[in-house]
Amino acid sequence: MPGEPEDAGAVDFSAVFGRVAPVEMEIGVGKGSFLLAAAVAQGHRNWFGLEIEPEYAEIVRLRAARAGLSNLRVERLDGKEFVMRRLSPGCLAGLHVYFPDPWPKKRHHKRRLVDTAWAEAAARALAPGCVLRVASDHEEYFALIDEVLSSEPLLEKLRPEEAGDWSTGSSYELKFKKTGRPIYKAVFRRRASGSGS
Numbered sequence: 001m002p003g004e005p006e007d008a009g010a011v012d013f014s015a016v017f018g019r020v021a022p023v024e025m026e027i028g029v030g031k032g033s034f035l036l037a038a039a040v041a042q043g044h045r046n047w048f049g050l051e052i053e054p055e056y057a058e059i060v061r062l063r064a065a066r067a068g069l070s071n072l073r074v075e076r077l078d079g080k081e082f083v084m085r086r087l088s089p090g091c092l093a094g095l096h097v098y099f100p101d102p103w104p105k106k107r108h109h110k111r112r113l114v115d116t117a118w119a120e121a122a123a124r125a126l127a128p129g130c131v132l133r134v135a136s137d138h139e140e141y142f143a144l145i146d147e148v149l150s151s152e153p154l155l156e157k158l159r160p161e162e163a164g165d166w167s168t169g170s171s172y173e174l175k176f177k178k179t180g181r182p183i184y185k186a187v188f189r190r191r192a193s194g195s196g197s
Contacts, residue, residue: 010088016073017046022093025050027079027113028100032060034169039064039072045093049074050082080113087125095122095132098168100141114145116152123154126190131158135168135185137176142184155188163187 013023022045029035029049039047049072051057057076064072079097100113114134122132132155136142150157166185167173176183 008086010091011086013046013048013091016048017071019046021046021071023048023091024094024096025092026096026098027083028052028098029060029074030056030099031171032056032063032074033171033174034096034098035060035072035074036063036067036069037169039069040067043071045071047072050077050079052076052078080118083118083125084121087121089124090127092125093127093130095126095130096168097132097134098170099136099172100145112141112144114148116148119148119152120154123152123188123190126154128190128192130190132188132190133166133168133185134188135170135173135183137172137181137183139182139184142186146184146186149186149188152188154191156191158187158189 014020017023024038024042024045025048026035026038027050029051032049035047035049038045049057049060051060051074054076057074060072060074064074079100097113101111126132132149134142134145134149136145146157149155163186166187168185173183
């Protein structure tokens, strides 16, 4: 978290929110359409957002404050590093990754969020039975995300009928739907401890 030393340990979400409640996290909140709506709809949960762009993080903070949402926090943090280094096992009740930067140029692929190490860390951070939802409009990157997450032993991909018809609620999705661009989505569930590994 900002101002903490490099070697800070796992985040204590009960201290961050001032209460004990299930925590769902979104990586790359943008202007916060999904996160704000989720925090309003599910006030019994804590909603934690990561956004690398400072102006977007500030917009979401201001909107949350105006709405009186004490169950929402946004920090300007790198989603890859945070998941890899700061989450304790089973601390998340849900993880949302919507339209991550595809970094289409080959030389930039190393900057992409989802890779094997990240997938393992994300899976460990989810409590058993909880889900990771991903969405992208970039077919090639989504195919890679799907392959990487499907290969993670701690995760199982839900069939479309299990996942149900769901929306990210993000401004990206609304924009892409209007222009008729396809959106690729998947839901992965954390297996019960010990199974699949």
